[in-house]
Amino acid sequence: MLFAPELVLLLGSLLLFFLSLGESDGKGARNVTILLGLAGFVLSIITLFQEGSLFMGAYRIDLFSQLFKVLIAVGMTCVVIFDGEMKGISARMRPEYYLFLTLSCMGLMLLVSSVELITMFVALELSSYSLYLMVPMRDDTGGIRFQMEAAIKYILFGIIATGAMLYGMSYLFGLTGSTHLEVVVPKIIELSASSPAAILGIALFMFGFFYKLAVFPFHFWVPDVYEGAANSTTAFIASVPKLGAVAILIRLVVMVGPTGGDALVNLLIVLALCSMFYGNLSALVQTDVKRMLGFSGISHAGYVLLGLLTLKDSGFATSIYYIAGYLVMNLACFLVICKVSKNGENVSIDDLSGLHQRAPLLALTLGVGMFALAGIPPFVGFMGKFMLLTGAYKAGHLTLVILAALNTAIAIYYYLSVVRIAFCNDPDERPSVSVDPMTKLVSVFLMVVIIAMGVAPAKVLELATTAVRSIL
Amino acid sequence: MLNLSAQLNTYLVIGAMLFGFGVCGLIRRPTLIGMLIAAELVLCGASINFMAFNHFLAPDPTVGQIMTLFIMAIAAAEAAIAMSILVCIYRDYKSIELENLEELSG
Numbered sequence: 184m185l186f187a188p189e190l191v192l193l194l195g196s197l198l199l200f201f202l203s204l205g206e207s208d209g210k211g212a213r214n215v216t217i218l219l220g221l222a223g224f225v226l227s228i229i230t231l232f233q234e235g236s237l238f239m240g241a242y243r244i245d246l247f248s249q250l251f252k253v254l255i256a257v258g259m260t261c262v263v264i265f266d267g268e269m270k271g272i273s274a275r276m277r278p279e280y281y282l283f284l285t286l287s288c289m290g291l292m293l294l295v296s297s298v299e300l301i302t303m304f305v306a307l308e309l310s311s312y313s314l315y316l317m318v319p320m321r322d323d324t325g326g327i328r329f330q331m332e333a334a335i336k337y338i339l340f341g342i343i344a345t346g347a348m349l350y351g352m353s354y355l356f357g358l359t360g361s362t363h364l365e366v367v368v369p370k371i372i373e374l375s376a377s378s379p380a381a382i383l384g385i386a387l388f389m390f391g392f393f394y395k396l397a398v399f400p401f402h403f404w405v406p407d408v409y410e411g412a413a414n415s416t417t418a419f420i421a422s423v424p425k426l427g428a429v430a431i432l433i434r435l436v437v438m439v440g441p442t443g444g445d446a447l448v449n450l451l452i453v454l455a456l457c458s459m460f461y462g463n464l465s466a467l468v469q470t471d472v473k474r475m476l477g478f479s480g481i482s483h484a485g486y487v488l489l490g491l492l493t494l495k496d497s498g499f500a501t502s503i504y505y506i507a508g509y510l511v512m513n514l515a516c517f518l519v520i521c522k523v524s525k526n527g528e529n530v531s532i533d534d535l536s537g538l539h540q541r542a543p544l545l546a547l548t549l550g551v552g553m554f555a556l557a558g559i560p561p562f563v564g565f566m567g568k569f570m571l572l573t574g575a576y577k578a579g580h581l582t583l584v585i586l587a588a589l590n591t592a593i594a595i596y597y598y599l600s601v602v603r604i605a606f607c608n609d610p611d612e613r614p615s616v617s618v619d620p621m622t623k624l625v626s627v628f629l630m631v632v633i634i635a636m637g638v639a640p641a642k643v644l645e646l647a648t649t650a651v652r653s654i655l
Numbered sequence: 656m657l658n659l660s661a662q663l664n665t666y667l668v669i670g671a672m673l674f675g676f677g678v679c680g681l682i683r684r685p686t687l688i689g690m691l692i693a694a695e696l697v698l699c700g701a702s703i704n705f706m707a708f709n710h711f712l713a714p715d716p717t718v719g720q721i722m723t724l725f726i727m728a729i730a731a732a733e734a735a736i737a738m739s740i741l742v743c744i745y746r747d748y749k750s751i752e753l754e755n756l757e758e759l760s761g
Contacts, residue, residue: 301722308729312736319740328747329758334740336759339690342733343681346697349726350674353701357708362718407759 185235185244188226188252189296192289195219199282209269209277216281220260223288227252234653240363241299247650250503251295251430258423258510259288261629262415265518265622271413271527273322280320284419287313291427300352300362303431307348307391310427311341314420321413322527333411337404341394344401348391354384364434371438375447382446385438392435395428397477398484399458406465409477414524417473418517421480422510429487429506433499436491437655451492452583458485459590466597472520472530475597476513479556482594483509489571489587493578496655500647501570507643508555508563508636515552515629519545522616532601537610542618546605548626555633557598558591563636570640666707673700687744687751691737698730 195215202212231249236242263284272280290310297303319334321327356362358381359370374381394401409417439447462482469475487509490502522545523538524530539546555562558569568591576584618626636643659665673696680693702723709719745751 301718301725304722305725305729308733312732315736315740319743323747331740331744331747332756332759335687335737335744335756338733338737338740339681339687339694342691342694342737343678343697345733346674346677346694346701349698349701350670350704352722353670353704353708356705356719356722357712360713360715362722411759 185230185233186237187230188223188256189289189292191222191226192219192285192292195222196282196285196289199278199285203278203282206275207278208274209272209281212278212281213263213267213269216263216285217260219285220256220263220288223292224253224256224260227256236298238302240365241302242293242296243298244296245650245653246646247430247433247654248296250646250650251426252292254426254507254510255288255291255295255423258419258426258514259284261514261518261625262419262423265514265625266415266418266521267619267621269415270521270524271321271415273324276320280317283313283317283320286310287317287419288423291424294427295430298364298434300356300364300367304345304349304352307395307427307431308345310424311345311395314424315341317416317419318408318412321411321416325526325528327528330411330413333404333407337408340401340404344391344394347387348389351384351387351390354380355388358384368438375439379446382439385435385447386450389432389435392428392432393454395424396432396484396487397425397481398454398488399461399481400454402458402461402481402484405477405481406474409473409480410471410529413527414473414517414521414530418514418521421476421517422513425480425484426506426510429502432491433502433651434654436494436499439494448492448494451488452580455485455488455492456583456586458482458488459587463590463593463597467593469597470531470533472516472532472535472601475532475601476516476520479594479598480513482590483556485590486568486571486587489575489583492580493574495574495578496648496651498571498574498578499651500644501567501574503647503650504636504640504644505567505571507647508567508633511629511632511636512552512555512562512564515548515626515633516556518622518626518629519549519552522618522622525614532604534613535601535605536608536613538605538616540610540615541613542616544618544623544626545616548630549605550602551630551633553598553602555637557595559595561634561637563633563640566637566640570644663707663711666703666710670700670704670707673697673703675700685753687741687753687756690753691734691741694737695730695734698726702726 235244287310293306315338321330359367397405459482462478466478490498520530555564558564677693677697684690705719705722
């Protein structure tokens with residue numbers, strides 16, 4: 184029962200593999216994937232408060248891992264539902280596309296539960312390789328070929344990030360003689376005050392996950408991959424894998440202990456500031472909505488680091504809260520992009536003109552998503568940023584808090600200009616956008632979650648804090 | 656002789672050099688195949704580190720070997736994926752030179 188969510192996805196991906204062998208247009212595969220996502224969600228909820236350890240201590244089920252599994256399942260289901268027509272992927276590839284999507288989610292679910300270095304590495308690579316294959320699957324009949332360029336950039340830099348991560352792992356293994364985190368963590372906490380090799384090991388280990396989270400200077404794949412991949416692929420890459428990255432980063436940051444590791448905190452401060460400034464300033468000049476959201480994603484990764492660098496369990500809990508919020512806000516924006524795009528082409532900001540007349544519900548979703556990303560109350564983005572900033576302030580990083588607040592102000596400009604174009608410009612002959620009932624349901628669900636998490640954050644935070652305490 | 660082969664540091668230096676060559680090669684190589692080979696060197700550097708630590712320090716001398724085997728298997732999978740993408744690139748662009756691939760300006 185403990186392993187049920189992963190097991191369902193594993194069996195489901197076998198089923199999808201058999202579906203991909205025959206000729207089909209992907210409708211069956213899509214229904215299977217939606218059912219798998221829902222089953223994963225329900226099973227993760229059922230096992231939410233269970234605990235246990237599997238595979239000789241390499242795999243741990245606790246509130247922390249199950250919470251992330253719930254979020255991963257939500258992300259997966261939403262992405263599959265709202266891109267129903269799969270406009271960006273040619274028909275014969277769709278079953279395989281769903282196979283890789285499911286495998287990627289399974290890899291992430293394995294990743295958040297693994298407490299052993301080999302398991303962690305294999306799970307991470309399972310999820311990454313599926314993503315590398317999803318990028319070049321974009322339909323090339325219209326003469327689009329830059330998805331290939333995006334894919335090769337993504338995989339080559341991904342290998343380097345993996346290599347750096349393995350190199351860091353090897354030092355942790357050398358210093359402690361074990362690959363089990365329960366042995367590694369206490370020894371490294373002891374060593375991190377005195378040994379530079381331990382800090383180097385943790386920092387290099389983190390690089391692999393900074394890459395997934397798109398923290399500066401591991402961001403260079405982001406704009407290219409976001410622009411090159413099909414809209415639904417980008418929606419997935421932009422939201423779900425970041426959950427896994429944050430989960431493991433929290434497990435790693437715990438290693439430096441509550442007191443030691445000034446060097447690591449300074450590193451995180453520099454990375455957070457660079458990510459925020461680089462992401463926000465670059466996003467100001469973008470005309471393609473996906474590229475803009477990519478750069479905004481880099482700055483949001485910087486905000487997530489604010490919670491990690493406090494080295495306190497309250498800070499880690501806020502990071503979880505923020506990344507959960509980021510998942511729903513981002514999905515809301517990408518839902519609109521997927522629907523507005525007529526034949527799967529990229530959407531420029533001008534294409535959103537007059538959206539309030541062409542599709543009122545989509546315009547509302549876009550508005551809520553953008554306001555939330557900008558950090559305006561009462562949405563989840565505001566509460567998240569507010570708590571991250573107060574947490575960092577209490578930990579004594581005043582300069583950092585001032586610069587981060589400045590960044591929030593820069594970000595408001597480009598988010599709100601999108602909303603202005605959607606609501607204040609005339610549609611000018613642009614056709615209306617049809618939205619199927621399932622997508623309507625998802626967009627209402629996302630809006631409700633964005634508002635509910637923003638208005639009543641206490642319950643979610645409490646759950647996140649308990650989850651973080653369970654791994655300390 | 657200096658008895659270098661019986662010292663941990665020798666292997667760590669080799670590992671670090673391979674890592675450095677890999678990163679350097681990835682930045683400097685003009686073709687995608689060259690970049691892929693350079694990327695493999697990075698993984699080799701990590702593997703050598705694991706084997707060295709495993710031989711000289713680890714209490715249980717199987718763990719590092721298993722890790723290295725996993726790295727080799729995963730590296731093979733990754734090379735297959737990268738090569739398949741390269742085939743697609745060659746089909747679309749008729750080139751695997753980096754300078755011909757600049758439609759995206761990230």
